Amino acid sequence: xxxxxxxxxxxxxxxxxxxxxxxxxxxxxxxxxxxxxxxxxxxxxxxxxxxxxxxxxxxxxxxxxxxxxxxxxxxxxxxxxx
Numbered sequence: 217x218x219x220x221x222x223x224x225x226x227x228x229x230x231x232x233x234x235x236x237x238x239x240x241x242x243x244x245x246x247x248x249x250x251x252x253x254x255x256x257x258x259x260x261x262x263x264x265x266x267x268x269x270x271x272x273x274x275x276x277x278x279x280x281x282x283x284x285x286x287x288x289x290x291x292x293x294x295x296x297x298x
Contacts, residue, residue: 223261230268
């Protein structure tokens, strides 16, 4: 956990209980990394922590959907040039 901020460490510790059920799923591991790094990139760490501390559900997928809804929409670049 070297190099993580205090908020990123808190997010990791709060999301671990939800991720236990997906321990053998490499996609879950990647999702956790994206949430931790993305929350810092988009400056939504406090909102992610708030969701994790107040989430009523028990599923990893449910918590991920709640967290993803916090992030700003991202426009996809159109690689095709006319």
